[in-house]
Amino acid sequence: MGFEYLTNQIIVKDKNYEMPFSKGILARSLTAAGLKPSIAYSIAREIEEMLKEEGVKVINKDELRRRVYYYLIDKNYCHIAEKYLLWRRILKKHPIIILIGGASGVGTSTIAFEIASRLGIPSVIGTDSIREVMRRSISKDLVPMLYESSYTAWKAIRTPLPENCNIYITGFERHIEPVLIGVEGIIDRSLTEGLSVIIEGTHLVPGFISEKYTTMPNIIFIVLTLSSEEFHKKRFSARARVSNRPMERYLKHFKIIRMINNYIVDQAKKNNIPVVENVSISQTVEKCLEIITEKFINLDDGNDDDF
Template sequence: MIFDTITDKIIVTAKDYEMPFSKGLLARSLTTAGMKPSEAYIFARGIEADLNTDSLKRISKYELRQRVYYSLISDDYEDIADKYLIWRRILKKHSVIILVGGSSGVGTSTIAFELASRLGISSVIGTDSIREVMRRSISKDVVPMLYESSYTAWRALRNYDEEDDELYIQGFLRHVEPVLLGIEGIIDRCLTEGTSVIIEGTHILPGMISDKYHNIPNVIFLTLTLSSENVHKKRFIARAKVSDRPLERYLENFEIIKDINKYIVKDSNSHLVPVIENVSISDTVQECLEIVTNKFNTLDKEEGGEMEEII
């Protein structure tokens, strides 16, 4: 974990503000560009040492970024250097809205918070929280599926047939539908206000979210999955040890959860949403960052981003 160590010797100045140089903030920027956290912190510490060697008390943010960029180049981090500049332009121009979907237990919450830490995004919202808010304003008599879990929503269907192969998916879709209103409302507000957010949870189903969001460059969809039943079950066991979530309920409904997982993956593939196998948290975070960076790299080129804008 990167701690935000701040020196009281060097002040970074900008047009409208000034602040102490922070190795932690610089390291976070570098991990966003794809550098390993351990390497990023060592590199940031090296930058601080160079500034102290030059006896600098104040440096503009543009001069600092120039030093960082050329230091990356000289240390054979050319790819990281380019991505570092891309992210500086991105965060200056755009809000970043990332939707992380996946069935229960695949790790959407963990990955969302890791991404938020790397990208410096302060707001992470779980779709379960959105559902809970909607429960306070919508009666169970009106939308009974809202009061069930994604894997038990089929019980709230009227006149259901337990022999129906699509029963559990029908319940899941009816469960997702009302929550999407809240998800889309949050996206709209962030786009209007220019704020960044990561929304995570089972209710993020690409095929049910309005097409207009799929065509907005800074709204990025990611889907997590676990193909191994053994690993998936172990995630529930691990989560039960640190929370009040009932392990038995998840394991009893595991076959339904597995069917929902397959449906989400199929839906994501059909809508060209990246599907990431979340076995290793560090590998998943790195892959997600790569997808997000490549998406914004394309946007940056389309907008004619130039190095001089940042250096």
């Protein structure tokens, strides 16, 4: 028995599933195309009302896409309509992989989830989870840095370092290397499966991920930063309010976290990876979507008949 027997809502059907029409889901994909969230939501509501007035009970996803496109054109949102369709076409035909790096607390997970929600990408993986998996497969004796945090990894260094070598950054580099093996494994798997994914976290450092990946047309790498130390500090207290991560730990190591932030930004500049200031969530997401769209526009074959 399908949803149509259980609800008076319009049912949206795809090849493999069906679900009730959601104004929220439609509004999010419209914001990804550049509409303000409030306008996106009213347009989603207008489209739902229009379909209801026409007596539509079930609509196929391609048909819905076509209806949304022409509705936007009708309302003079031609540029948004093109971008909306562009994203639907890209995501339908290509798995895309978005890597969002940045020092602890700059907001990689917050921004990754926002982008995923707007683009309809079902999977966001944090590098701290990948690190947890790697810890189960590599012994502490072999790579003690892996068992530390990014900003305490230096404590596990046992061999003498050359003079002028920054011990905190060397510790960080040794900490991220094994995690990147897991990251590359996930990228390979996503490409094989044809699934889009966003990977986020402090272990994604430009120059450390093999060029084989960073030069692929369907993989994009963005680094987030916060130039203001004051804002950065406040993020840890904001996070502590909603999670089990005590801000004291991060404030205690704040100088090293800032060093890591500056190092990641330098690496991004050296490797031509875009760096985005994460001050306001909405502006950061918009900027990232702009960078992402510019990169993936080349994947689109421009076949307008394809809804």
